[in-house]
Ligand code: ATP
């Protein structure tokens with residue numbers, strides 16, 4: 001009798017030459033972490049795919065959608081696993097096409113990964129095709145661009161048969177590109193930019209600036225909800241929280257009104273860079289989009305960017321809000337981001353923020369308060385929340401400084 005399995009296809013990993021085995025290993029580990037709630041029995045490589053088997057019936061079907069969301073997964077196929085008996089795999093082909101959904105035209109695409117099987121791919125196409133024509137007499141065979149394709153893959157003693165196959169999120173497995181610190185608010189944009197870097201194989205380490213103690217801590221909980229919504233497929237192992245309210249107050253008293261936001265951001269970038277050093281992260285990521293709000297003009301981006309030496313990535317810089325919203329909906333963060341919560345963005349905001357800051361005025365304002373001491377203070381009092389993941393490695397330095405702050409681990 002056929003059992004249900006998932007076949008994971010990956011593209012870009014295959015391009016990585018000698019690194020291929022290493023990348024496949026990371027992807028298999030990440031799939032295992034993403035499927036921790038399922039009764040996974042094995043995750044192994046077979047013939048250019050990763051095969052995931054389950055010990056309980058119905059689990060392959062349920063796990064299917066989750067696997068599509070794992071970075072590095074180009075495609076997932078829900079297959080029947082049979083032996084090499086023609087009656088078995090032909091029966092599986094009928095079932096596979098039956099569960100495909102609406103179609104008018106179809107074809108069979110057979111492939112053998114070893115040539116000891118007596119039938120060639122062409123023979124297999126014909127054999128399975130005949131059975132399908134009998135089972136679906138009102139449907140047509142069409143070799144070019146059919147609605148449905150029934151794949152028959154012969155690998156050693158097994159045959160995998162599938163028609164249901166969907167595109168995954170693509171990209172590279174997380175952990176293959178190192179760490180990045182992401183500036184994560186509870187707004188719509190930064191969860192998307194965080195996700196985008198995760199999809200390119202990075203391990204995001206979010207830093208959230210809260211308005212606490214001048215505001216409530218609601219935004220901190222929303223940020224945790226965002227991390228949980230992305231997981232367990234997208235892995236985030238730690239979120240840093242910086243209570244920023246008192247420092248913002250100090251800045252708002254010391255600096256000209258119109259330049260406050262730029263001062264807040266220079267502090268945020270500086271603290272993020274320090275956390276990046278502690279974490280061994282190689283870049284900062286923000287959700288900025290050119291011209292979207294006052295602080296995101298070219299002049300203002302430059303006035304903020306100059307305080308850090310490491311690269312700052314802005315994957316959404318050229319995106320329209322509607323595109324970002326659609327992505328936020330598809331990754332499951334939009335509904336959380338639209339819950340209103342005061343954070344440092346809403347605190348001590350000037351009526352008319354500067355939109356085209358002049359650097360000399362910015363430097364003057366920067367020297368109106370002890371920014372070095374402020375950055376030092378914020379780094380020293382940073383808090384963090386840990387989540388269970390397989391690909392995040394904790395830095396030693398911070399746990400030495402902050403053993404007392406380390407909270408209980410939370411399930412992602
Ligand atoms: P978002 O929807 O991501 O909050 P936004 O359109 O509201 O973005 P801004 O508030 O100007 O724009 O923020 C620009 C970027 O600065 C954000 O995308 C995020 O990367 C970072 N940022 C803003 N507020 C915070 C915060 N409270 N904590 C951490 N990073 C923040």
Ligand code: MG
Nearest residue numbers: 185186187345
């Ligand atoms: Mg915001």
